[in-house]
Amino acid sequence: NAALAHYSPSNGSSRMLSVDEMYLLDTGGQYLDGTTDITRTVHWGVPTPLQKEAYTRVLMGNIDLARLIFPPNTAGRAVESFARRALWDVGLNYGHGTGHGIGNFLSVHEWPVGFQSSNVPLTAGMFTSIEPGYYRDGEFGIRIEDIALVVQAQTK
Numbered sequence: 129n130a131a132l133a134h135y136s137p138s139n140g141s142s143r144m145l146s147v148d149e150m151y152l153l154d155t156g157g158q159y160l161d162g163t164t165d166i167t168r169t170v171h172w173g174v175p176t177p178l179q180k181e182a183y184t185r186v187l188m189g190n191i192d193l194a195r196l197i198f199p200p201n202t203a204g205r206a207v208e209s210f211a212r213r214a215l216w217d218v219g220l221n222y223g224h225g226t227g228h229g230i231g232n233f234l235s236v237h238e239w240p241v242g243f244q245s246s247n248v249p250l251t252a253g254m255f256t257s258i259e260p261g262y263y264r265d266g267e268f269g270i271r272i273e274d275i276a277l278v279v280q281a282q283t284k
Contacts, residue, residue, distance in 0.1 A: 167273035
């Protein structure tokens with residue numbers, strides 16, 4: 129069911145997991161010192177070559193965006209493609225946003241921070257998720273989500 133982005137289980141769609149498939153876990157919580165939002169994808173058996181490549185490229189996109197240095201007042205939409213580049217290189221993509229602001233005692237999806245066209249420029253001190261993915265309908269889904277803090281880069 130992880131091939132459906134933001135899938136929510138129901139009695140009619142729930143089923144037993146097996147070691148021959150990928151498992152996507154999107155979880156988080158609200159605590160006195162902050163809010164968490166994290167997604168991990170695991171495989172308890174032997175993934176297919178496509179699953180390995182897609183997972184690696186999703187991870188590359190997460191790392192590429194997390195390490196990106198950009199000028200002050202850059203909008204998230206201007207850098208969002210860095211999370212997709214490794215997937216695009218082989219003709220893959222995902223059909224959801226790359227990230228969103230993280231609330232503290234508010235909603236875990238806090239706007240206007242993020243990577244869509246309607247978002248504000250990224251500024252030091254903002255928290256945003258970075259969550260590229262890949263989904264093969266009816267087969268598997270991959271997403272790797274972390275929370276990142278926008279900081280002032282030390283450049284030459």
